[in-house]
Amino acid sequence: MSKSKIVVSGYYSTKFGELWNRSLSDLIIESVEGLLVEAKTSLNKVEAIFFGNMLSGILENNLHLGAKIAEIFKLNIPIFRVESACSSGGMAFHLAYNYLKANHLKNVLVLGVEKMTDATTELVTHSLASAASGMEQEAGLTFPGLYAIIAQNYLTKFGYTEKDLAQISVKNHYHGSLNDKAQFRNQITVDQVMNSQYIASPLKVLDCSPITDGGAAIMISSEPKNQKIAEILSTETATDTISLTARESLVSIKATELAAKKAFAIAKIKPKQIDIAEVHDCFSIAEVLALENLGFVELGQGAKFDNIKQTYLNSKNSKLPVVNTSGGLKAAGHPVGATGIKQIGEVYLQLTNQAKSRQIKKAEYGLAHNVGGSGGSSSVTILSKNNT
C-alpha cells in the first residue's frame, strides 16, 4: 500500500433491532470492542474518536458523550460528538477522515450509536422532527409527512404509482434476509407493502424504515495492521435548506447532488463505475431520489422497475450498482447515529470480500450515501478495493 493512502481497516456493528436489554453504553462497548478485533489493533493505538449520535440529549438527557466514552475505555484522547440528524454518522466519518489527514495520524475510530426503543414511539417521532424546521414542526409535520410530500410530488410529476415505490422495500427486505445483523430478515411482497397501513399517504408502514437500537464502528487508518482494507477515495458533504418549502425542487435532494458531484470528482471515477452502493432509504421514495441524485439513473427514472431490478444482488446484465445489500435502512434498521457508519461498513465488507451470503461478485468501487432530515445535509463516501 502506498504511504499516502488512507483506508478503512476494520468494521463492526452490533445486531440492529429492538434491543430492550441493551443500554447506550452497552452498544458503545460492543461496537468498539468488536471493531478492535476486526481491525486487529488495540485502543492504545487509537489517536482520536469521532462519535455520531442524534437523540441521546433529548431522549436520555445525556450529552457530553465524548467524556462518557473516555470514562468507559479509560481514555484521555480527543473525542468529538458530531450531530447532523440522520447523517450524523456520515458527517462523523467525514470529519474523522479530515482530522487524520490534518494531523498525520495512524488510527482514528468512528463510532455511531443510537438507543431509540426505550422511549415511546410518539416521543421518538417528536424527537426525530427536531431535524425539521420550527415551522414544519409547528405545522405538525413529522418525517413520514415530509417524505410523503416529496413522494406525492414525485409520483405526480413522473407518472409512477405506489406499487412502483413498493419495489424498493421488497428488494431491501430480500437483501436484509441475507444479513444476520438486520432488524428485519423476512422477505415481503408488493402486495404486503400495498396492504400495509398508511402512515402519510402515499407512504405506508412498509415504505418506512423502523425505529432501531444499534451501534457501528469503523477504523480509519494510514498505517493499518489489518490486511483487509479498502481505500477511501473521497468523502464529501453538502447542506441545503432545513425546510422543504424553501427548496428549489421537491423531487430532488440538492445536498446529495452536490456532495456526490464533489465526491466523484475527487475520486476520479464515474457513477457507472460503482459496483455497490449503500444509499439512504429512510423511506422508499428516498432510495428512488438517491439513485437519481447520485447519478446512477436520469431524473425521473429511479422508480422504474427495470432500474430497481438491476440493483438486486446477482441481477443479470445489470448496468447499475447493487444497492443496499445490508437491507438498507428499511430492513437492516435505522439507529440514526449508527446508520452512516453501517453504510460505509457494508461497502467495506463488500470490497474486502467479507459479506458472506450477500457478497457481490465484482466489487471494485463502492459508495455510501447518508442524508440528514428531509435533505438538509448529505454525505457521500467512495471507497475502492485495495489493489496493492
Next chain:
Amino acid sequence: MSKSKIVVSGYYSTKFGELWNRSLSDLIIESVEGLLVEAKTSLNKVEAIFFGNMLSGILENNLHLGAKIAEIFKLNIPIFRVESACSSGGMAFHLAYNYLKANHLKNVLVLGVEKMTDATTELVTHSLASAASGMEQEAGLTFPGLYAIIAQNYLTKFGYTEKDLAQISVKNHYHGSLNDKAQFRNQITVDQVMNSQYIASPLKVLDCSPITDGGAAIMISSEPKNQKIAEILSTETATDTISLTARESLVSIKATELAAKKAFAIAKIKPKQIDIAEVHDCFSIAEVLALENLGFVELGQGAKFDNIKQTYLNSKNSKLPVVNTSGGLKAAGHPVGATGIKQIGEVYLQLTNQAKSRQIKKAEYGLAHNVGGSGGSSSVTILSKNNT
C-alpha cells in the same frame, strides 16, 4: 505573513445576557453578519462552518442546525454541529482549524450560539446536568453540586477559605465592568460574594456563572483579507471521565493539564510567556484550578490572593497573565456553545489591540481555555500577535 500561517482574521459577539426578544436564529444571524464586517469578507468566501451548541435539542427540540444555518444564509457548503457540553465552542474551533488544514481552505467560520433564558431555571439546570454521568444525575447532582465537591476538597486540602474563592468573582466583575458586551457590568465586593445565597456549599450565587443567551463567531483564515490578525500557534483537546467519582484527583482537571501540555509543546512557548488568558470560570473554583492546571501557578497556589491580584488588568510587577479580561463566564455570561468562541475572540481582540478600555499593555501571546462539564473534556488554544 508567511504562507503556512493560519490565523484568526476576525471576531464578533452579540451582547450576552437575558435576551428575551432574540431567538436562536436572531443570534446566529447577528453573529455571522457581524463577523463578516469585522473580518472584511463575505459569505461566498466562507468554505465551511463549524457550529458549537449544547442545548437546542433538549430546550427547543431543534437539532440538525447545520441545515438551519444553510437555510438562513442560502448556503450549500459543509456545516458541522459539534457538541461537548460547555466546551462545544472550543471543540468547534479545534475541528474547524484542523478542517481548514486538511483541505487547504482559505476561510472557515466558527460559530457558537446558545439560547437559554426562554426555559425555566429548573429545566436549564436539569438540561445542563446532561453533561454529567447518569449516576451523578440520578444522585441529584447538578453542576453547582459537582463543582462544590471540587471546591470542598480544594479548600480542605490546601487550607483556603470561601473568602479566597470570592476574590475570583470580584476580579471578573471588575473586568466585566469594562466590557460593553458583558451580561453583568456591576462591580462587586468580597462581602457581597460572602453574603450571597448558598447554591451548593461552599459555592454561593456570586461564585457561579449565570444562565445566558448569546452568540459569537470567529473567522479562521489562511489568506486573510483583514489586517487585524492573530496567529493560531496551537489548539489541542483532551478528555477525562465524565464522572467525578472515577477521577484520580478531585482538585485537578486532568483534561486541562493534558490539553495544555500538548498546546504549549506545539506552540513552543511556556506558560510564563502568556500575557492574556481567558479561562473557564464557570464557578470561582474552576478559575483557581485553571491557573494551576494550565501551568501559570503551582498546584495549591491558585487561590492565593497574591496570585489572583496579579491576574488583574494593569496589575503592577505581575508575573502572571491577565486573566479573563472579558469578565469571564462569571461576569460576561455563559451562553454555553458561544463561550469557547468568545474566549478565543477576547484573546484575539487583545492581541490585535481592539479591546478598548480593557486593552492590556503588552500582548504578545494569549491562551483560551474551555472546559466541558466537570472536566470531562477540555480545549486549550494559544494565539500570538502578528509580528510580520
